[in-house]
Amino acid sequence: MDLGTLANALILGVSIASIWLVAALGLTVIYGTAGVINMAHGELIMLGAYSTYMLQVYLGVPYLICIPASFVIVALVGLLLERGLIRYLYNRPLDTLLATCGVSLVLMQSVRLIFGSDPKYISVPEIFSSNIALGSVSISTFRVIILAVTALLVFGLWFLFYKTRFGVQVRAVMQNKEMAASFGINAGRVYMLTFSLGAGLAGVAGSLFGVLAIVLPTMGASYVVQSFLMVVVGGGSLAGSVAASAATGEMQSVLASFTNATLARFIIFVLIVVFLRFRPQGLFAQGGVRR
Amino acid sequence: MGNIYHDKKLQWLAYAVFFAAIGIVPLFVGDAFLLNQLATYGIYAMLALSISLCWGFGGILNLGQGISFGLGAYGMAMTMQMQTQTDSNPIPPFMLNNSLEHLPWFWEPFSSTAGGLIFAVAVPTFFCAVFGSIMFRARVSGVFFTIMTLAMLSAFYTIILDQQAYTGGANGLTPPASLQIGSFEIDPYSATAYWIVFALLCVATVLAKLLTQSSFGLVTQAIRDDAERVRFLGYNVAGYETAIYTISGMIAAIAGCCWVMLVQYVSPAQLDVSLSLSMVIWAAIGGRNSLLWAMIGAFLIQGGQSYLGDQFLSTWLLLLGGFFIVVVRFLPNGLASLAEAGLGWLSARLPSKSGRAIESVTAEEGA
Numbered sequence: 001m002d003l004g005t006l007a008n009a010l011i012l013g014v015s016i017a018s019i020w021l022v023a024a025l026g027l028t029v030i031y032g033t034a035g036v037i038n039m040a041h042g043e044l045i046m047l048g049a050y051s052t053y054m055l056q057v058y059l060g061v062p063y064l065i066c067i068p069a070s071f072v073i074v075a076l077v078g079l080l081l082e083r084g085l086i087r088y089l090y091n092r093p094l095d096t097l098l099a100t101c102g103v104s105l106v107l108m109q110s111v112r113l114i115f116g117s118d119p120k121y122i123s124v125p126e127i128f129s130s131n132i133a134l135g136s137v138s139i140s141t142f143r144v145i146i147l148a149v150t151a152l153l154v155f156g157l158w159f160l161f162y163k164t165r166f167g168v169q170v171r172a173v174m175q176n177k178e179m180a181a182s183f184g185i186n187a188g189r190v191y192m193l194t195f196s197l198g199a200g201l202a203g204v205a206g207s208l209f210g211v212l213a214i215v216l217p218t219m220g221a222s223y224v225v226q227s228f229l230m231v232v233v234g235g236g237s238l239a240g241s242v243a244a245s246a247a248t249g250e251m252q253s254v255l256a257s258f259t260n261a262t263l264a265r266f267i268i269f270v271l272i273v274v275f276l277r278f279r280p281q282g283l284f285a286q287g288g289v290r291r
Numbered sequence: 292m293g294n295i296y297h298d299k300k301l302q303w304l305a306y307a308v309f310f311a312a313i314g315i316v317p318l319f320v321g322d323a324f325l326l327n328q329l330a331t332y333g334i335y336a337m338l339a340l341s342i343s344l345c346w347g348f349g350g351i352l353n354l355g356q357g358i359s360f361g362l363g364a365y366g367m368a369m370t371m372q373m374q375t376q377t378d379s380n381p382i383p384p385f386m387l388n389n390s391l392e393h394l395p396w397f398w399e400p401f402s403s404t405a406g407g408l409i410f411a412v413a414v415p416t417f418f419c420a421v422f423g424s425i426m427f428r429a430r431v432s433g434v435f436f437t438i439m440t441l442a443m444l445s446a447f448y449t450i451i452l453d454q455q456a457y458t459g460g461a462n463g464l465t466p467p468a469s470l471q472i473g474s475f476e477i478d479p480y481s482a483t484a485y486w487i488v489f490a491l492l493c494v495a496t497v498l499a500k501l502l503t504q505s506s507f508g509l510v511t512q513a514i515r516d517d518a519e520r521v522r523f524l525g526y527n528v529a530g531y532e533t534a535i536y537t538i539s540g541m542i543a544a545i546a547g548c549c550w551v552m553l554v555q556y557v558s559p560a561q562l563d564v565s566l567s568l569s570m571v572i573w574a575a576i577g578g579r580n581s582l583l584w585a586m587i588g589a590f591l592i593q594g595g596q597s598y599l600g601d602q603f604l605s606t607w608l609l610l611l612g613g614f615f616i617v618v619v620r621f622l623p624n625g626l627a628s629l630a631e632a633g634l635g636w637l638s639a640r641l642p643s644k645s646g647r648a649i650e651s652v653t654a655e656e657g658a
Contacts, residue, residue, distance in 0.1 A: 037434045088620060093434050094352055098575060099619040101568055105612030113605050221564060225445045228438045262453035269446035273422070273439060277429045 009257040015143040017249025018150040024230035026201035028241040033194040039100040042220025043107040048206020070207040071200040078199020112217040119214040235282025294635040323480035333488040336586040337546040342574040343585035345539035350515025355440030359415040359540035361562035363547025366411025368557040369401040371466035389456035419540030427529035463558025578627020
């Protein structure tokens with residue numbers, strides 16, 4: 001393998017990492033703060049893609065405005081979900097997992113009933129479908145857009161969690177819910193807002209992935225497992241997910257250039273199992289007590 | 292008197308009635324296709340049993356049971372495929388289509404029927420033992436273990452789908468003839484096939500039930516309730532968890548073998564997340580803490596899907612998802628807890644009768 005191929009693989013790896021990261025961001029927020037295992041995450045991504053599709057087709061909204069709009073729509077769905085179901089299950093993690101599995105089934109079937117099983121397409125401005133040449137490497141503009149959006153979201157989340165009053169409250173609840181509550185923080189409200197935020201982030205991911213691939217009711221299923229792996233390997237923190245996505249994205253890309261994408265994915269999954277054998281708490285373990 | 296739901300003798304009686312009821316089915320069903328379909332329900336029951344054993348009695352929620360099921364099914368399909376290959380034609384046709392010259396090494400053991408059947412069950416069981424011991428010794432438990440099983444399932448799914456030359460890819464394997472043991476051919480549409488599934492289900496259930504009542508079963512139930520406390524008492528928690536996970540996987544592997552025997556077909560769909568999730572849904576709705584109710588859950592849901600769902604499959608799945616959420620939210624032990632409450636109410640209403648029964652027993656002992 002010569003240097004040029006390796007450079008290609010590394011640059012493509014950054015793009016893959018950004019895709020894996022943007023899929024996992026919402027889950028990181030939800031799992032990291034509330035410890036909720038949200039198996040419906042993939043379907044929230046799918047809802048994001050469908051809301052973008054609907055906004056485009058029925059209202060003619062330009063694509064770039066669809067992205068934040070999907071955030072709002074899916075965040076509202078998340079809000080309903082949290083108020084109607086999740087909040088009763090916070091102290092039963094296995095049951096949250098099961099209930100959200102049920103939710104994912106319901107969401108997938110509802111979308112299938114409404115829109116049918118045939119694929120939908122999201123159109124993007126002409127300029128996004130071109131390619132950018134970086135030396136010897138050519139990469140599609142849209143992948144650069146995904147990278148930019150991901151970077152923006154990570155920065156936004158960092159700012160929200162570490163620089164605002166709300167962020168301090170979230171971190172306090174994360175470390176010790178009872179103690180935070182006795183200092184007058186409304187823990188229920190914090191959980192509600194973070195769940196909704198996580199769902200919204202899934203919506204953004206959906207509106208991006210809808211362009212990258214086709215929009216199908218079943219599209220979410222493929223993202224949920226890899227997102228969970230990113231969160232588990234990272235240990236549930238924002239920095240952890242960024243590091244885990246970067247590492248696995250690069251590995252995926254380099255391994256894929258030796259073999260093929262599917263085999264690379266298999267090897268990575270096995271490596272993650274081995275990794276967790278030695279570091280079950282993930283890359284960056286969180287200090288707080290989770291309840 | 293306590294709740295008669297917890298009476299061990301009556302529980303065995305209930306199992307006997309249950310198996311008697313499903314055992315006499317071939318005497319009434321003449322339609323071969325219906326009998327074949329009913330036999331596949333026996334396989335669903337076996338899978339629900341394995342989930343209930345692992346999850347209800349071991350506290351290990353396994354969303355990757357499709358690995359054991361699928362590997363067992365592939366093993367059986369490979370065995371049946373090799374039975375139809377002759378010396379002049381030693382390689383399955385799909386391999387020739389993918390321009391393979393020789394039989395891959397991992398297909399070799401499946402050339403003999405006995406070896407194939409052993410490997411079909413041994414390989415998934417061995418996988419469970421290795422994967423389980425890696426995970427449980429690292430004290431990966433609860434939801435993390437569930438996610439890791441899901442990841443492994445997804446890994447196996449992709450690799451089987453990808454390696455078309457060796458596994459048949461998305462088309463899967465379709466052995467052209469039914470299973471032959473010695474000179475005896477097992478017609479999947481015959482009562483014989485039904486009896487084989489029935490007998491295996493029966494044996495698996497009895498062994499599983501005995502296991503849950505043994506001291507081993509008591510320790511796994513204690514681990515389910517509080518693993519840390521059991522560890523402090525000096526038990527090797529990882530060993531117990533690995534054992535129950537492996538036993539459960541073996542039952543699923545046997546179910547996989549039976550599945551291919553009945554339908555003569557296997558594809559990566561058997562390793563799809565949705566099937567593994569269905570198994571958990573059966574056990575959850577029926578009642579994961581009861582082997583019997585988990586199996587009833589499988590019958591109810593798969594039966595409902597076949598008889599109500601063919602035309603309204605999407606609506607049915609929507610209802611099923613909704614029902615599942617309701618059960619998880621309000622009825623964590625499934626329909627079994629309704630039966631438990633009902634029988635508890637009944638036992639409370641009949642104190643005199645049970646009391647008299649005890650009196651008569653003591654009287655006999657006195658006499």
